[in-house]
Amino acid sequence: MKVNLLDESWPIRGTFTISRGSKTHAQVIVVELLQDKYVGRGECVPYARYGESIESVLAELAPLAVKIEEGLTRQQMQSLLPAGAARNALDCAYWDLECKKYGQRIWQRLAVAMPKPLITAYTLSLDTPERMKQAAIENAYRPLLKLKLAGKGDVERVAAVREGAPDARIIVDANEGWNEALYLEIVPELVKLKVEMIEQPLPANNDSALKYLPRPITLCADESCHDRRSLPHIIGRYDMINIKMDKTGGLTEALALKEEAEKAGLKIMVGCMLATSLAMAPAFMVAQNVQVVDLDGPLLLAKDREECITFNGSQMNIYQDALWG
The missing domain is CATH 3.20.20.120 (Enolase-like C-terminal domain)
Structure with missing residues (x-):
């Protein structure tokens, strides 16, 4: 298993404003988990309201890279990161990788009905x-x-x-x-x-x-x-x-x-x-x-x-x- 951490910026149509301020770009982090021919991906948005930033989330994820490469599982990872953006991107990347390895859609992995629009x-x-x-x-x-x-x-x-x-x-x-x-x-x-x-x-x-x-x-x-x-x-x-x-x-x-x-x-x-x-x-x-x-x-x-x-x-x-x- 290998891990890639990507910092991306996506332009917003115009300006998006809430009570805390305005933004013109969506700043996201993507986690990629690579194993054999499969790539699992997950995306998160660090949110300043919760004390998060691009830098802080990358700093949370980086030390786990070695453990992931050594076989850390999705279930084991839950207790190593707090609820927040970093764990979201990694958790979703694990799920995506699992789907691709088993050749199943996410609803099949979850054993639930096919989703509707x-x-x-x-x-x-x-x-x-x-x-x-x-x-x-x-x-x-x-x-x-x-x-x-x-x-x-x-x-x-x-x-x-x-x-x-x-x-x-x-x-x-x-x-x-x-x-x-x-x-x-x-x-x-x-x-x-x-x-x-x-x-x-x-x-x-x-x-x-x-x-x-x-x-x-x-x-x-x-x-x-x-x-x-x-x-x-x-x-x-x-x-x-x-x-x-x-x-x-x-x-x-x-x-x-x-x-x-x-x-x-x-x-x-x-x-x-x-x-x-x-x-x-x-x-x-x-x-x-x-x-x-x-x-x-x-x-x-x-x-x-x-x-x-x-x-x-x-x-x-x-x-x-x-x-x-």
């Missing part, structure tokens, strides 16, 4: 109400829109989008940008605007108020949810969790988290960082039969991989094994 949300970047309305008009044909919000002016933003896309379902993501007072002010207005879900309204380290605040709209934990260890904190504060591969540390933990969360009565959203189809492919499997799919990363890029997931509007189609799994 999915309808993904499409994200409208944080902007002025006028610009978000224009973006809504341009994407009004999409069945589900996700709006990036920030706090002040959010009701105006959502109202503008609702005017621009009157028939679309709408979910919103505050990215920890609200406080308790804003929550109480904004949520009743979002009910009137038929918003179906609010993602992470309060900071992850200060969300205890959600235990007693009214929840007329489904609340989804994003930054508050990483792996199964997050669930005791989440239950009673949120109705749904957002499973992202870069938070769980790979497909292995993502599937385990999904199963345990469903047993606890939580609804499931499967989301993504801004990345290529290589990162979406494992998440596509986790996103089967969930309430909300948010895997639009490739739609927001100016360019995707040559072997990529194809989209019919907002419908994600089943990918070929040349991409992954």
